[in-house]
Amino acid sequence: MKAIKFLTHIILIILLTAITQIGGVIYLISLIIKPYLINRTRLNKKIVFSGVFIIMYFLFSVLIIPPVAKSYGREALPVFSNKNLKPLNIMTCILNRHYVRPELKENIKSVAKKMNKKYPNTILSYLDANFPFYNGFPLLPHLSHNDGKKLDIAFFYKDKSDNELNKKTPSFMGYGVFEEPKKGEYNAPKNCKDKGFWQYSILENFVPQWKKEDMVFDSKRTKSMVQFMLQEKNTGKIFIEPHLKTRMGLQNNKIRFHGCRAVRHDDHVHLQIR
Numbered sequence: 081m082k083a084i085k086f087l088t089h090i091i092l093i094i095l096l097t098a099i100t101q102i103g104g105v106i107y108l109i110s111l112i113i114k115p116y117l118i119n120r121t122r123l124n125k126k127i128v129f130s131g132v133f134i135i136m137y138f139l140f141s142v143l144i145i146p147p148v149a150k151s152y153g154r155e156a157l158p159v160f161s162n163k164n165l166k167p168l169n170i171m172t173c174i175l176n177r178h179y180v181r182p183e184l185k186e187n188i189k190s191v192a193k194k195m196n197k198k199y200p201n202t203i204l205s206y207l208d209a210n211f212p213f214y215n216g217f218p219l220l221p222h223l224s225h226n227d228g229k230k231l232d233i234a235f236f237y238k239d240k241s242d243n244e245l246n247k248k249t250p251s252f253m254g255y256g257v258f259e260e261p262k263k264g265e266y267n268a269p270k271n272c273k274d275k276g277f278w279q280y281s282i283l284e285n286f287v288p289q290w291k292k293e294d295m296v297f298d299s300k301r302t303k304s305m306v307q308f309m310l311q312e313k314n315t316g317k318i319f320i321e322p323h324l325k326t327r328m329g330l331q332n333n334k335i336r337f338h339g340c341r342a343v344r345h346d347d348h349v350h351l352q353i354r
């Protein structure tokens with residue numbers, strides 16, 4: 081019984097570290113202080129432990145991690161404070177997956193500002209960025225998001241009546257509902273699958289697809305966003321699925337194909353600085 085309990089703790093610490101980076105350490109601290117707290121209350125032990133963990137996790141995330149990360153060269157992207165730039169899903173920030181280098185933060189804030197000037201009331205929705213600490217610590221499942229220089233941004237969409245939508249994508253998390261290649265367009269997903277890269281379209285199987293018919297890919301605003309990204313001096317590479325690059329008439333050697341070992345990029349734009 082003790083061995084199972086110990087193993088469960090280890091698995092949870094590993095999982096929390098993989099998903100949030102700091103969650104594993106906070107779980108460990110909660111385990112250490114648990115005996116002192118449980119002796120002082122008659123409440124159920126599990127409720128006390130869960131409460132301690134959640135409160136500590138939020139206190140660390142809001143008060144301690146941001147200033148410490150800043151001293152290590154990473155800053156949190158705006159959560160509520162910037163009207164042009166917000167997370168698509170607040171879970172990105174709750175899980176501490178919204179940290180970038182200050183230069184990337186300035187880059188994307190400038191893109192969001194320019195977008196708002198061209199298309200008033202447009203909000204850029206960011207997806208996964210990086211964890212707050214350590215170069216080389218990957219933000220799974222994105223292996224390359226490990227140095228504060230990478231950021232994913234959701235595509236723009238319109239509703240069926242041609243109204244521009246903001247902070248809304250057919251996928252609840254911005255990934256996994258794809259703007260498929262049309263007949264006659266180059267089909268990298270099929271090409272990668274034929275070569276044996278089974279993971280390329282894997283997200284489609286896990287993300288609900290039922291909103292796909294309600295939203296239309298907004299190629300006009302998405303193209304402008306990529307063009308504004310290209311105007312930023314420190315933009316190094318942009319990944320987007322080849323059929324969309326061609327469809328939107330985007331020509332720039334900073335827009336690259338990410339390769340079959342990655343996953344599809346016809347649901348979001350990947351931006352990285354030099």
Ligand SMILES: [Zn+2]
Pocket residue numbers: 222225230231232349350351
């Ligand atoms: Zn990415």
